Amino acid sequence: MLIVGGGTAGWLTACHLAKTLHAKSAGGVKVTLVESENIPTIGVGEGTVPAIRDSLQALGISETTFIRECDVTFKQGIKFVDWLEAPAADHSHSYHHIFDYPQRDSLDPTPYWLMEKKAGSDLSFVDAVSFQGAVCDAGLGPKLMTHAEYDGFAGYAYHLDAAKFSRLLTKHGTESLGVQHLKGNVVDVILGEEGDISGVTTDKLGVLEADLFIDCTGFSSLLLGQKLGVGFNSKQDVLLADTALAMQVPYAEENTPIPSYTIAAAQEAGWIWDIGLSARRGTGYVYSSQFTSDERAEEVLCAYAAKSLGAAADDLSCRKIPMNVGYREKFWHKNCVAIGLAQGFVEPLEATGLLVYDAAARLLAAQFPSCIGAIPEVANRFNQRLQHVWDGVIDFIKLHYYLSRREDSEFWKANRLRESVPESLLKSLELWRFQPPSEYDFPSRLDIFNLDNYLYVLYGMEFETDTHNLMARFPERERARMQFNKMQHNARSALESSLPNRELIERIRTFGLQKI
Amino acid sequence: MANITALNKELHRNMTISHSKNYAHAKDQHILPVVVHEFASLCVEFPIVYVKNSDTGQFQAVAVMGFEPGENLYVGENQWDGVYVPACLRNYPLRLVNDKNDGKSMMVAVDEESPLVGEGGDNRLFDDEGQDSEFLKKSGQSMIQYVESAEITKAFINLLSEADLLVQKNLSVEINSKPMSIGGIYTVDESKLNELSEEKFSDLRKRGFLGPLYAQMISLNQVPRLAQLKAKRSN
Numbered sequence: 001m002l003i004v005g006g007g008t009a010g011w012l013t014a015c016h017l018a019k020t021l022h023a024k025s026a027g028g029v030k031v032t033l034v035e036s037e038n039i040p041t042i043g044v045g046e047g048t049v050p051a052i053r054d055s056l057q058a059l060g061i062s063e064t065t066f067i068r069e070c071d072v073t074f075k076q077g078i079k080f081v082d083w084l085e086a087p088a089a090d091h092s093h094s095y096h097h098i099f100d101y102p103q104r105d106s107l108d109p110t111p112y113w114l115m116e117k118k119a120g121s122d123l124s125f126v127d128a129v130s131f132q133g134a135v136c137d138a139g140l141g142p143k144l145m146t147h148a149e150y151d152g153f154a155g156y157a158y159h160l161d162a163a164k165f166s167r168l169l170t171k172h173g174t175e176s177l178g179v180q181h182l183k184g185n186v187v188d189v190i191l192g193e194e195g196d197i198s199g200v201t202t203d204k205l206g207v208l209e210a211d212l213f214i215d216c217t218g219f220s221s222l223l224l225g226q227k228l229g230v231g232f233n234s235k236q237d238v239l240l241a242d243t244a245l246a247m248q249v250p251y252a253e254e255n256t257p258i259p260s261y262t263i264a265a266a267q268e269a270g271w272i273w274d275i276g277l278s279a280r281r282g283t284g285y286v287y288s289s290q291f292t293s294d295e296r297a298e299e300v301l302c303a304y305a306a307k308s309l310g311a312a313a314d315d316l317s318c319r320k321i322p323m324n325v326g327y328r329e330k331f332w333h334k335n336c337v338a339i340g341l342a343q344g345f346v347e348p349l350e351a352t353g354l355l356v357y358d359a360a361a362r363l364l365a366a367q368f369p370s371c372i373g374a375i376p377e378v379a380n381r382f383n384q385r386l387q388h389v390w391d392g393v394i395d396f397i398k399l400h401y402y403l404s405r406r407e408d409s410e411f412w413k414a415n416r417l418r419e420s421v422p423e424s425l426l427k428s429l430e431l432w433r434f435q436p437p438s439e440y441d442f443p444s445r446l447d448i449f450n451l452d453n454y455l456y457v458l459y460g461m462e463f464e465t466d467t468h469n470l471m472a473r474f475p476e477r478e479r480a481r482m483q484f485n486k487m488q489h490n491a492r493s494a495l496e497s498s499l500p501n502r503e504l505i506e507r508i509r510t511f512g513l514q515k516i
Numbered sequence: 517m518a519n520i521t522a523l524n525k526e527l528h529r530n531m532t533i534s535h536s537k538n539y540a541h542a543k544d545q546h547i548l549p550v551v552v553h554e555f556a557s558l559c560v561e562f563p564i565v566y567v568k569n570s571d572t573g574q575f576q577a578v579a580v581m582g583f584e585p586g587e588n589l590y591v592g593e594n595q596w597d598g599v600y601v602p603a604c605l606r607n608y609p610l611r612l613v614n615d616k617n618d619g620k621s622m623m624v625a626v627d628e629e630s631p632l633v634g635e636g637g638d639n640r641l642f643d644d645e646g647q648d649s650e651f652l653k654k655s656g657q658s659m660i661q662y663v664e665s666a667e668i669t670k671a672f673i674n675l676l677s678e679a680d681l682l683v684q685k686n687l688s689v690e691i692n693s694k695p696m697s698i699g700g701i702y703t704v705d706e707s708k709l710n711e712l713s714e715e716k717f718s719d720l721r722k723r724g725f726l727g728p729l730y731a732q733m734i735s736l737n738q739v740p741r742l743a744q745l746k747a748k749r750s751n
Contacts, residue, residue: 145573146700511572516682516702 002208004186004200004223005216006035008162008354009340011169013214013361014179015059020365024178029368032180033173034200034208039185039218046275046282047075047262047351048157050099053150055358061172063149064512069168071161071277073505074141074260076100076132076154078350082266083400084461086408095126095460096136096261097350099155101452102129110436110455112480114467125459128484131491136261138495141504149513153494157351159262159275159282182208186217189227196335197223211372213336214364219324221342230333234326235394238420239401240411241270241347244321245297246284249305249313260501264349265304266404268292269411272304273348278505286323286347291411294320323347327390332379337364344390349400352393355448360386389448395425396449396457402429403461432458436465519629522613525646528626532637533609533651539601540594541608541630546582548602551665552672555728557600559735562590563742566673566682566702566732575673575682575702577732580742583696589745603662609633610652612659622663624656672725679716681708687736689743692750696743704733 003014014033022028056066066072077098084093102109113128126133132154135142143152173179184202192198199209200223215223224230236242258276265272270287285301292300298318305313327344331337339360346352363385369378402421406412414420428441437458442450458465467474474480499507518541521527542548547567550558555577558564562579569576579602581588590598609630612622626633626641639651648656676682683705688697709729712720720726 144570146568146570147573507572511574513573514568514575514677515680516684 001029001031001212001214002200002210003031003033003214003216004035005218005340005342006033006166006170007216007218007340008166008169009218009342009357009361010035010214010216011166011173012055012354012357013216013339013364015169015173015177016055016358016361016365017214017368018173018177018179019059021368028178030180031178032182032208032210034182034184034186034202034205036185037183046159046162046277047078047273047348047354048160049351049355050155050157051355051358052157055362057150059172060176061168062515064508066158066160066168067505067508070158070164071279073159073258073276073278074143074501075157075159075262076136076142076260078262078264079136079259080264080266080400080457080460082406083264083271083404084406085404086406095124095456096133097453097456097460098126098130098132098136098261099157100130100132101155102455107476107480107483108474109480109483110459111467111470111474112477113459113484114436114465115471115474115477116481116484118467123484126456127491128487131487131494134488134491135494135498136259139257139259139500140495140498141260141501142498143504144498145504145507145511145513147513148516153498156260159277161277161279161282162354186222189223191227194334195228197227211335215336215338215342216340218341219345221328221338223336224328224331224333224338224342228333228336230338231329232324232326233329234324235346236325238394238398238422239325239346240288240290240415240420241286242323242325243289243294243297244284244286244323244347245294245301245318246282246321247301247305247316247318249281249283249309249316251280252309252312255502257500258502258505262351266406267300267304268409269297269300271349272301274304276501278502278509286349288411291409291414327387330383331360331386332382335375337379337382339364343386346390346393346397349397350393350449350453352397352448356389356393359389359448385446388444389446391422391424392447392449395422395428396453398422398425399429399454399457400461403458403463429463432463432465434466435470518627520611520613520625521628522616522623522625523610523641523652525642525648529642529644529646530635531626531641532634533626533639533641534632534634534637535639536632537596538594538631539591539596539605541627542581542596542605543588543591543594544586546585546587547578547580549604549666550577550579550602551604551662551669552577552725552728553665553668554600554603555731555735558602559731559738561598561600561738561741562735563687563738564732564735565685565687565698566676567700568702574670575677577669577673580687580698580701580739583691583698583742583746587746589742589749603665607655607659607662610655610659612663622660624652624659672723672728675720675723675725676704676729679712679720681705681712683708687739689739691743691747696746703736704729706733 003010018031023031077096079096081094109129142154142156174181184205186200188201190199197213199207201207263274269292272285275282285297287297331343340357369375401415439451558579566575581590609627609632613625615621615623640649641652681704682702685703686697686699
């Protein structure tokens with residue numbers, strides 16, 4: 001098997017495949033990765049979701065090593081700023097989409113929270129169902145020094161330096177998992193008699209042959225798109241943003257606190273990501289070129305940086321990244337599978353970049369065809385499954401825009417035009433006006449965004465569900481109030497024992513975490 | 517309250533330390549740090565376990581003296597009720613601290629609040645000329661030896677941890693029909709030890725670590741003794 005293209009997608013795939021298929025042992029599937037030395041990787045995906053912890057652990061990477069080598073900080077969710085309303089001089093709306101799921105073993109808090117809110121309570125949804133929002137607001141980390149690797153008192157993922165992460169995966173893949181690493185530029189792709197790919201021609205290594213090819217060549221999709229001619233489903237009509245302007249921002253001071261969440265700050269024609277790594281911040285403005293100019297976008301991004309840095313922000317330089325929003329008509333065609341940007345892309349609002357690559361790589365490794373005969377149906381299922389994943393991701397991202405009440409620019413108004421919203425999302429929202437979402441609305445166990453993700457966004461953005469007809473069904477309001485109070489109490493004790501995000505990271509870099 | 521001050525031959529010229537069987541300073545300590553060199557003596561009296569330091573997450577070896585913070589079942593009316601006195605208690609109220617100036621070298625300090633400190637007591641720290649007394653020299657040596665033992669203990673625990681021999685365990689006992697347990701502790705797992713490769717096992721043997729390794733495992737049999745002390749005290 002040959003993986004074409006390095007970068008995070010290529011190396012994540014290589015590691016998952018090599019691990020699952022025992023590339024290192026004599027009878028295992030041979031995994032080779034060829035990457036160019038001079039094609040730059042895009043590497044903006046600096047946010048992750050908690051599934052990454054399972055992946056890293058499964059691959060046998062030490063969390064301490066990962067934290068030390070990839071400028072990692074902890075992430076406990078995303079704080080959405082100014083998404084509901086345009087900011088006013090004295091007011092800015094924000095809410096947390098956290099990683100800890102609400103406890104609903106004994107009592108489902110959602111309908112009760114809705115009723116309390118209707119009755120005038122100003123307790124936010126996130127604070128009613130979890131203490132993690134309070135931990136985030138206090139700038140604290142999700143674990144103590146005494147927690148073992150990959151364990152914590154709250155759910156978490158990471159912010160990371162994507163280029164350094166690729167290097168760590170390269171080292172781990174080649175040294176520990178048995179991935180063969182080749183360096184050369186692919187100059188041509190050769191088709192066999194039946195239209196399969198038989199090999200790739202490289203400048204230095206001649207022709208490389210394989211039974212299965214993984215296309216990780218980024219937006220260019222050299223194998224699946226260009227050679228096999230698999231078309232691209234653009235989703236630009238749903239998700240309007242088509243350009244990103246990325247900027248690395250230094251910390252004002254050595255010990256500036258690092259938030260333990262990603263900030264997604266809505267702007268006039270898109271939004272800015274703000275991710276605190278241990279050594280610097282990564283920021284970027286995702287916008288729609290239909291509604292703003294590149295010059296104006298740069299002004300907006302620099303103004304954002306200036307809020308924390310002052311005049312020092314003037315010297316920072318940005319990098320423009322055109323975004324191709326949508327996904328391939330097929331992800332697996334003949335003997336070629338695309339993973340990463342070659343497969344599809346949506347704006348990184350919910351850290352879906354790495355998330356989808358990782359999910360696709362795991363899916364491929366788990367369902368890897370045992371023989372040639374199994375390929376057609378495995379490919380078929382892979383395509384169905386991933387199309388479902390992409391559609392789910394697009395619905396969820398669109399939700400953030402559709403629930404906004406911003407009227408300050410044409411961009412926000414255009415995002416709420418009915419014809420721009422997927423039918424599946426509209427139908428769900430119509431139902432949820434009458435009753436809160438339930439887990440039966442999310443029947444696929446493998447969906448990336450589920451009930452809880454929807455709850456945090458819907459009720460963070462003041463979506464109205466009419467509980468009038470539900471009162472009789474949920475008579476335990478007193479018990480629910482006690483549960484909400486208990487959550488606030490839990491929040492206070494979590495705040496007492498934990499360390500600020502930066503200090504926690506520094507201690508881990510110094511002392512390391514235990515494996516148990 | 518302890519008030520730790522670095523020794524100064526001008527400031528402390530006439531200070532004396534009394535011989536004493538007073539262990540009031542250990543009265544509230546339910547765990548005490550211990551070093552590998554004393555595991556053999558400790559294991560017939562106290563459970564030895566590994567715990568994580570809450571500031572650093574690093575494992576450290578401790579002897580368990582009580583079931584909850586603030587409780588030391590081996591200190592009665594200020595006197596030591598055990599047979600063996602853990603090394604960390606012996607030089608009190610003297611101790612070594614890092615030199616503030618270079619952060620590396622060690623210097624002797626004293627807890628000025630200790631009741632053992634005074635003037636006209638058994639052992640002077642300095643003679644009239646300001647030279648270190650025999651007592652201070654001996655104490656200093658003993659403390660340096662302790663620091664060295666602590667370093668070796670650290671290496672020992674790192675080895676256990678790297679060889680994946682430690683497991684988390686709850687020590688549960690019943691005291692006057694009331695269940696009690698000590699959580700957050702770690703011990704060497706016998707089955708993991710038995711699965712250890714020949715090479716790694718012989719490495720432990722060559723370094724002289726097998727004795728302390730087994731002593732710690734055996735010491736867990738002292739938990740019922742601790743429970744008995746607790747039961748007596750609560751009666």
